[in-house]
Amino acid sequence: MLRRIGTAGLLTASLAACGFAADGAPAARPPASQASPTAEPVPSGTPATGGVSTTAPAGDPVRRTLARMSVREKVGQLFMPVVHGTAADTVSGENQARYGAQTPAKVVAKYHLGGVILFPGNVKSVGQVVGLTNGLQKSSDVPLLIGTDQENGLVSRMSAVMTRFPGAAEIGATGRPALARDVARATGAELRAMGVNLDFAPVADVNVDPRNPVIGKRAYGDKPDQVAKMVGAAVKGFDAAGVAATAKHFPGHGDTRVDSHTGLPVVKHTRAEWERLDAPPFRAAIDAGVDAIMTAHIVFPKLDPSGDPATLSKPILTGLLRKELGFKGVISTDALNMAGARVKYDDGEVAVRAVLAGADLLLMPNDLPKQYQAVLKAVESGRVSEARLDQSVTRLLTLKKNRGLLGKAPVVSAAKAAEVVRSAEHRRLAARVR
Structure with a gap:
């Protein structure tokens, strides 16, 4: 995203979660084949792998948490805005401009947020980041997903x-998926040590067009099978570190010459071309158990002739990703302050249409108060059914449970983080890739 969030100038934190715009042992994961009574059915013969399960047996913490939540609290779980400043209890200039005299902690509590995303403006030192994430977690009744874009290489928020x-292109050039796994595991370990439990990585786009202005070296390469192997390995690396991974940008942003931060790209691949060029890395991510998949703000006429971007497309998100590919995890939008998401509809309508299309996590809302109210009103009016809302909240809570985040708010140790972050072992790994 090329617009700054707030009023303090241009070109900072709102470099989107897609690109220019996650302490302790990993939690056990339930079988990915389990399905929720309220989840969209998976057709016979469709792979039932991929990410979090939405099953909530009696006595399960997901079901208990959902049962005690109000509609307002459920709606808040869908949103992951940027937080401004370096401390949970301090009002920064940008926070003042956007939310008035409310600290980040108060914004989290007011909107019952499901998560927040961190950018370079939130990062000064390891101890400071630990203080920020601990403070944010203490402000929320339901533990937060705390995300960032640490792809490595070009997009490295922290x-x-x-x-x-090294970034994905350098790792891909080695032809060694094991390096993709090891780098993801080390990246995840450093993030988790600082209280970040979700990474918007890996990039699963195949860089089909070398003139692509937004993907380029962020991709593992230009060969679908090679990228698929790297993506699957990276997902397993993040999982081993206990951090949620996000494959992006579905259904594939690799063959565009328009940057979706500033415009609305159109990809003219046929369905057969999509299957051959774009789909393999996403299938590999699902097979590897990826926690989340991020949408792309791109029009894909052969997958949905409506002219809506994939982020707002029910045929693409619910039809293709959920029903055909069998993905049961969290669908995250790309950042909703990007131009590609806002060409056709106003901010409130964008948020509602994303939910109706099948999105679970509404990333970086352009106007949190307006978009929160729009989704709330859509639920209260019945335009978005409460059953549909419960599907998304169940997926989000299940992800949190699988990552050890339901129950008592997680607290990380600054001393332990200092041992993990930039450790000698990790520096040696970085040198080995180059």
Whole structure:
């Protein structure tokens, strides 16, 4: 995203979660083949793998948490805005401009947020990030997903404090998926040590067009099978570190010459071309158990002739990703302050249409108060059924449970984080890839 969030100038935190715009042992994961009574059915013969399960047996913490939540609290779970500043209890200038005299912690509590995303403006030191994430977690009744874009390489939001690993193109060029796995595991370990439990990585786009202005070296390469192997390995690496991974940008942003931060790209692949060029890395991510998949703000006429971007397309998100590919995890939008998401509809309508299309997590709303109210009103009016809302909240809570985040708010240790972040082992790994 090329617009700054707030009023303090241009070109900072609103570099989107897609690109220019996650302490302790990993939690056990339930079988991915389990399905929720309220989840969309998976057709016979469709793979039932991929990400979090939405099953909530009696006595399960997901079911207990959902049962005690109000509609307002459920709606809040869908949103993941940027937080401004370096401390949970301090009002920064940008926070003042956007929310008035409310600290980040108060914004989390007011809107019952399901998560927040961190950018370079939130990052000064390892100890400071630990203080921020601990403070944010303490402000929420339901533990937060705390995300960031640490792809490594071109998009590395926390590079000020983390090991500088090579980006996807360099790793892909080695032809060694094991390196993709090891770098993802090390990246995830550093993030988790600082209280970040979700990474918007890996990039699953195949860089079909070398003139692509937004993907380029963020992709593992230009060969679908090669990228698929790297993506699957990276997902397993993040999982081993106990951090949620997000494959992006579905259904594939690799063959565009328009940047969706500033416009609305159109991909003219036929369905057969999509199956051959774009689909393999996403299938590999699902097979590897990826926690989340991020949408692309791109029009794909052969998959949906409506002219809506994939982020707002029910045929693409619910029809293709859920029913045909069998993905049961969390569907995250790309950042909703990007131009590609806002060409056809106003901010409130964008948020509602994303939910109706099948999205679970509404990332970086352009106007949180307006978009929160729009979704709330849509539920209260019946335009979005409460059953549909419960599907998304169940998926989000299940992801949190699988990552050890339901129950008592997680607290991370600054001393332990200092041992993990930029460790000698990780620096040696970074050098080995180059």
